[in-house]
Amino acid sequence: MRIPPSLYHLIGRVLLFIAIEAACIAMVINNGTIQQYKVVGELRNLQAIFWRAGNSIREYSMLRQINRDVSIQNMQLMQENTRLREEIGSLVSSNVADSLAATYAEEHPHFEYNWAKVIKNTLNSQHNFIIINKGSKDGIMVDMGVITPTGVIGIVRAVGRHNAYILSFLNNKQQISAKIGKDAIFTFGQLAWDGTDIRYAHLNEIPQHVDVNPGDTIYTSGYSSFFPPDIPLGIAQESKVINGMHRSVKVELLQDFSRLDNVIVVRNNYHKEVDSLSTFTIVE
Amino acid sequence: MNHLKYIILGAFLVLIQILISGYINIWPMLYIAVFPFVIIILPQQINKFLLLPVAFLLGIAVDFISDGIPGLNAAALTALAFFKDPILKLLLSRTALENLSGVTEYTLGSSKFLLYTILMYSIFFLFYMGLDSIGFYTFGYTALRFVVNIFANTIITVLFGKALAKQLFFK
Numbered sequence: 001m002r003i004p005p006s007l008y009h010l011i012g013r014v015l016l017f018i019a020i021e022a023a024c025i026a027m028v029i030n031n032g033t034i035q036q037y038k039v040v041g042e043l044r045n046l047q048a049i050f051w052r053a054g055n056s057i058r059e060y061s062m063l064r065q066i067n068r069d070v071s072i073q074n075m076q077l078m079q080e081n082t083r084l085r086e087e088i089g090s091l092v093s094s095n096v097a098d099s100l101a102a103t104y105a106e107e108h109p110h111f112e113y114n115w116a117k118v119i120k121n122t123l124n125s126q127h128n129f130i131i132i133n134k135g136s137k138d139g140i141m142v143d144m145g146v147i148t149p150t151g152v153i154g155i156v157r158a159v160g161r162h163n164a165y166i167l168s169f170l171n172n173k174q175q176i177s178a179k180i181g182k183d184a185i186f187t188f189g190q191l192a193w194d195g196t197d198i199r200y201a202h203l204n205e206i207p208q209h210v211d212v213n214p215g216d217t218i219y220t221s222g223y224s225s226f227f228p229p230d231i232p233l234g235i236a237q238e239s240k241v242i243n244g245m246h247r248s249v250k251v252e253l254l255q256d257f258s259r260l261d262n263v264i265v266v267r268n269n270y271h272k273e274v275d276s277l278s279t280f281t282i283v284e
Numbered sequence: 285m286n287h288l289k290y291i292i293l294g295a296f297l298v299l300i301q302i303l304i305s306g307y308i309n310i311w312p313m314l315y316i317a318v319f320p321f322v323i324i325i326l327p328q329q330i331n332k333f334l335l336l337p338v339a340f341l342l343g344i345a346v347d348f349i350s351d352g353i354p355g356l357n358a359a360a361l362t363a364l365a366f367f368k369d370p371i372l373k374l375l376l377s378r379t380a381l382e383n384l385s386g387v388t389e390y391t392l393g394s395s396k397f398l399l400y401t402i403l404m405y406s407i408f409f410l411f412y413m414g415l416d417s418i419g420f421y422t423f424g425y426t427a428l429r430f431v432v433n434i435f436a437n438t439i440i441t442v443l444f445g446k447a448l449a450k451q452l453f454f455k
Binding site for chain 2: 009012021123
């Protein structure tokens with residue numbers, strides 16, 4: 001039986017289609033590691049020139065608002081400074097408090113902080129990213145955490161000489177280890193953006209027997225090697241049980257991502273050590 | 285056949301796509317994809333075997349240049365290119381298909397072009413969201429996102445077709 005040429009053509013197209021789709025799926029599964037972190041990293045440096053120019057214009061037009069915000073922030077910082085001084089004063093008078101303060105300082109001496117300015121911040125995608133104005137020459141490295149005093153912003157994924165590319169928390173591939181509770185009794189879960197509204201996220205994997213009260217504060221757990229513990233992330237809203245197993249808590253984020261300006265890049269000096277230990281297996 | 289105008293259109297659409305991805309914030313659920321327009325309106329006479337790598341390259345260019353995950357747009361656009369022929373065969377008779385030049389509202393008619401665009405974007409977003417959302421979101425959320433994106437992008441494509449195809453290509 002003679003096979004018509006059109007059938008060969010069709011089979012060829014189908015095979016080519018399958019091969020291309022397989023290559024695409026492989027890229028997506030690997031999250032485009034090489035492309036995103038190497039090739040795109042270079043491209044971002046080029047784009048950053050335009051973004052920086054655009055940002056300068058935007059900033060100029062927002063100077064009045066920024067000034068007002070800075071004044072408010074200054075006032076808040078002064079108030080906080082006064083409060084902390086009073087707290088420190090009361091702590092040093094107690095031997096127990098002394099030892100607790102010393103323990104805390106001993107627990108987290110391995111985090112170093114470096115501020116940076118946001119020059120690009122996307123909000124309209126399921127995979128948002130942020131570009132900051134500091135790069136390898138400023139000591140920024142891949143896998144550093146990025147925070148503000150009111151939230152976790154993301155993780156550094158690619159670094160150029162003058163800029164760094166941050167995978168934003170507003171990304172469906174990003175989860176943060178978080179805790180909720182009070183009076184030193186905490187329950188731990190995973191905080192993830194819900195992909196719909198940049199003001200809200202969901203704290204998942206909370207055991208269903210745990211009572212969650214609206215208004216409770218959610219903090220970083222400290223289980224992640226990217227972020228220090230006890231950074232306030234958001235305020236609990238309503239919660240519901242998912243699939244009869246876990247509770248999911250809607251969280252109003254404290255950080256307004258649409259007004260992101262200055263951020264803090266966190267370096268954990270023990271990051272590599274923690275990572276290597278978490279993949280360590282005992283061979284007998 | 286003058287392929288240059290389609291190359292220029294493709295480059296123009298990638299540029300528009302970069303601007304949309306980078307500077308237009310409407311709603312995180314909404315993904316405006318204008319670059320499939322060039323594959324949607326390509327004439328039926330273009331080599332169907334060649335169309336797949338062309339679609340892949342266009343998609344991967346958008347992936348790299350905009351802020352997407354590499355492979356997402358490439359997979360979706362390749363699927364759109366692959367299913368273009370079967371969808372047209374579904375909508376048109378063999379004779380009409382053979383005489384078809386560019387695939388636009390003016391060659392297909394308004395209702396058929398609308399249906400064709402909806403089907404094409406259904407394929408596109410089926411692959412795009414299949415790779416993007418699976419395992420992350422509930423079925424309800426993904427379904428809503430699917431419908432919203434097909435609806436929005438079909439409207440944009442039809443308007444784009446009216447504005448662009450007639451002016452530049454089919455005077």
